[in-house]
Amino acid sequence: MLRVTQLTKTFRSGDTEVYAASNITFEVPKGQFASVIGRSGSGKSTLLSLLGALDKPTSGEIIVDGQDLTKLHDHQLISYRCKTIGFIFQNYNLVPNLTAIENVMLPMEFAGMPKKQRKARAIDLLNQVGLQDDKQLRKPGRLSGGEQQRVAIARALANKPKLILADEPTGNLDSTTGKMIFDLLHGLSRSEGTTIIAVTHDLSIAGKTDATFTLQDGKLVSDAR
Amino acid sequence: MNVFTRGMRNAFRNGVRTGSIVLILGLSIGLSLTMLVAHRAVGQKIASVKSSIGDTVSVTPAGVNGFEGGGNPLTSTQINQISSLAHITSVSSSINDRLTTSSTNLVSAIDAGSLGRRFFGNANGSGGDNFGGFGGGGTSNAVPVFTPPVTALGTTDPTMLNGSTIALKSGKQISGTADTAVALIGSSLAAKNNLTVGSTFTAYGATITVTGIFDTGTDFSNNTVIFPLSTLQRLSNQTGDVTSATVTVDTLSNVSSVVSAIKSKLGPAADVTSSEASATTALAPLQSVQNVSLYSLIGAIIAGGVIILLTMVMIVRERKREIGVAKAIGASNIRVISEFVVESFTLTILGAIIGLLIGVIGGQPVTKTLVKNSSTPSDTSMSMPAPGANGFERASGSRMGGGSFRNFARGVRNNSAIKGLDNINAEIGWSILLDGFGAAILIAAVGSTLAAGMIAKVRPSEVMRVE
Numbered sequence: 001m002l003r004v005t006q007l008t009k010t011f012r013s014g015d016t017e018v019y020a021a022s023n024i025t026f027e028v029p030k031g032q033f034a035s036v037i038g039r040s041g042s043g044k045s046t047l048l049s050l051l052g053a054l055d056k057p058t059s060g061e062i063i064v065d066g067q068d069l070t071k072l073h074d075h076q077l078i079s080y081r082c083k084t085i086g087f088i089f090q091n092y093n094l095v096p097n098l099t100a101i102e103n104v105m106l107p108m109e110f111a112g113m114p115k116k117q118r119k120a121r122a123i124d125l126l127n128q129v130g131l132q133d134d135k136q137l138r139k140p141g142r143l144s145g146g147e148q149q150r151v152a153i154a155r156a157l158a159n160k161p162k163l164i165l166a167d168e169p170t171g172n173l174d175s176t177t178g179k180m181i182f183d184l185l186h187g188l189s190r191s192e193g194t195t196i197i198a199v200t201h202d203l204s205i206a207g208k209t210d211a212t213f214t215l216q217d218g219k220l221v222s223d224a225r
Numbered sequence: 226m227n228v229f230t231r232g233m234r235n236a237f238r239n240g241v242r243t244g245s246i247v248l249i250l251g252l253s254i255g256l257s258l259t260m261l262v263a264h265r266a267v268g269q270k271i272a273s274v275k276s277s278i279g280d281t282v283s284v285t286p287a288g289v290n291g292f293e294g295g296g297n298p299l300t301s302t303q304i305n306q307i308s309s310l311a312h313i314t315s316v317s318s319s320i321n322d323r324l325t326t327s328s329t330n331l332v333s334a335i336d337a338g339s340l341g342r343r344f345f346g347n348a349n350g351s352g353g354d355n356f357g358g359f360g361g362g363g364t365s366n367a368v369p370v371f372t373p374p375v376t377a378l379g380t381t382d383p384t385m386l387n388g389s390t391i392a393l394k395s396g397k398q399i400s401g402t403a404d405t406a407v408a409l410i411g412s413s414l415a416a417k418n419n420l421t422v423g424s425t426f427t428a429y430g431a432t433i434t435v436t437g438i439f440d441t442g443t444d445f446s447n448n449t450v451i452f453p454l455s456t457l458q459r460l461s462n463q464t465g466d467v468t469s470a471t472v473t474v475d476t477l478s479n480v481s482s483v484v485s486a487i488k489s490k491l492g493p494a495a496d497v498t499s500s501e502a503s504a505t506t507a508l509a510p511l512q513s514v515q516n517v518s519l520y521s522l523i524g525a526i527i528a529g530g531v532i533i534l535l536t537m538v539m540i541v542r543e544r545k546r547e548i549g550v551a552k553a554i555g556a557s558n559i560r561v562i563s564e565f566v567v568e569s570f571t572l573t574i575l576g577a578i579i580g581l582l583i584g585v586i587g588g589q590p591v592t593k594t595l596v597k598n599s600s601t602p603s604d605t606s607m608s609m610p611a612p613g614a615n616g617f618e619r620a621s622g623s624r625m626g627g628g629s630f631r632n633f634a635r636g637v638r639n640n641s642a643i644k645g646l647d648n649i650n651a652e653i654g655w656s657i658l659l660d661g662f663g664a665a666i667l668i669a670a671v672g673s674t675l676a677a678g679m680i681a682k683v684r685p686s687e688v689m690r691v692e
Binding site for chain 1: 227231234235238550551553554555556557560684685688689
């Protein structure tokens with residue numbers, strides 16, 4: 001499903017070149033739930049940006065479902081972000097003036113799905129992630145952190161992506177809610193066959209995933225399966 | 226929900242801010258519209274005045290002003306030279322004379338009155354200087370009785386008198402180019418002498434038939450006899466002489482060049498004047514209002530554009546992360562930009578509605594105030610001469626005169642459009658509303674451009690930045 005080969009990303013900081021990711025190579029089969037751990041600045045978020053085609057690598061290869069991201073044009077990358085992957089962010093990143101349903105409908109609109117179908121699917125997804133009916137019409141500001149993350153998960157699932165990339169999905173949640181969200185993601189990977197890669201600090205969560213990659217100074221130092 | 230509705234909803238995210246922006250934008254668009262109304266109204270007035278003044282040039286012998294002054298008359302040869310100049314469509318020539326009791330059996334319809342006596346003769350009949358000859362006095366010891374003369378006009382264009390078209394009350398027009406013993410006479414002169422169409426009178430010893438009776442609305446002009454040019458030239462022993470010519474130019478824009486060409490052709494022998502100079506002076510305040518309104522219009526549109534531009538830049542900076550999220554979940558640049566463009570248009574259209582209201586309410590009074598404040602009292606003052614009076618001409622008895630420039634200047638001064646320069650009707654029609662709306666669209670488009678550029682530059686990885 002996902003194969004990363006010799007992936008490198010460098011930034012220039014003054015006269016020096018900083019390696020945010022250095023020669024990373026790993027593979028994640030379809031339907032697996034993998035976690036990426038490491039200290040702050042170890043390159044976890046950079047790796048996620050590269051996998052999500054939010055940023056372009058300096059060198060290396062990223063093959064997702066047979067497609068080499070490094071060789072895609074900009075418009076193909078937009079389509080990749082829209083249809084092949086789903087993003088879950090630490091701070092949810094919901095659009096504040098849209099309701100929960102409208103937030104979930106957004107990626108489906110970008111994918112060109114008709115309005116009736118996207119509304120029905122949004123309601124269905126919000127029910128799946130356990131957001132009560134009365135809260136589905138609320139704007140993010142009137143939802144708790146856990147509820148917002150549920151909406152974010154529903155949004156990530158909207159276009160039935162093959163890969164979900166989660167950046168600290170439980171980072172802003174209390175432990176109970178965090179566990180609920182983790183279980184939700186884990187269940188989805190099992191039921192939908194979706195590959196999930198989650199960046200986390202929480203070792204207890206990382207320990208429950210199918211694979212754990214440890215990054216240090218931009219390098220992959222451990223691949224535990 | 227789609228890009229359109231989302232963009233519109235985004236415009237109302239912050240009610241207070243939206244209200245303030247819309248209000249400021251409304252004032253700017255309102256000012257633009259008000260200035261557009263003023264600019265159009267003043268422009269229409271200027272065009273109407275220019276077109277009503279006409280495209281004519283007056284040529285008179287140098288040194289003559291009405292029946293005053295001196296100099297030598299122009300000749301038919303000189304007039305023919307003028308006719309062949311470029312941009313001239315027609316030339317009408319005329320000669321003026323005065324019929325006295327010794328040269329006609331007509332009795333003047335104008336009483337000398339105190340003005341005539343003051344200018345040209347004493348109340349007791351003495352000292353009527355060199356004009357006394359028109360009265361009944363014969364010797365230097367006799368008490369002269371001053372009688373105003375009858376004005377005789379010989380012209381190739383008998384439809385015009387003193388720069389105005391005459392209205393025939395009865396009878397028919399005469400040909401200005403044929404040498405026939407016919408004439409048109411003014412209504413008061415006809416009444417005074419009991420003349421009707423077909424009646425005859427004597428002038429210069431010839432019998433003249435009245436072909437038509439006209440009315441100009443003034444006692445002085447109605448005391449005139451209009452002959453064909455050749456007829457008056459022959460009868461008054463002025464064959465080949467012309468005391469004034471009116472040249473019609475093909476377009477108003479060529480008037481200045483034609484004036485120069487005639488001056489060059491005739492040299493110092495003639496005074497060449499056009500109504501353009503008088504009109505330019507009279508219209509100067511309106512031109513100034515038009516310029517002020519144009520600059521204000523441009524300024525207000527720029528201000529509106531800058532307001533919406535800065536607003537959109539601020540909004541884009543504020544929502545940078547949101548833009549990143551949209552791009553990260555599959556939105557294209559065009560889709561995100563469209564959303565912000567709709568937001569920009571929503572704000573601008575709301576501002577335009579307020580602006581249109583301001584324009585509708587303020588257009589007329591602002592225009593009137595601008596025009597009023599720019600006009601000098603002399604621009605709009607009107608004189609009301611006594612009946613029969615016309616400068617120093619009313620009861621004078623000079624031998625000859627050009628009169629054309631005086632008539633010409635009088636034509637400009639009396640032009641109804643010039644008189645009512647401050648009477649401007651600033652109406653807001655559909656075309657102005659559409660132009661105002663167009664300006665609002667322009668403002669929104671200008672305001673969106675920089676924002677669009679900024680949006681295009683926002684990288685989707687922006688979303689990963691943790692604040």
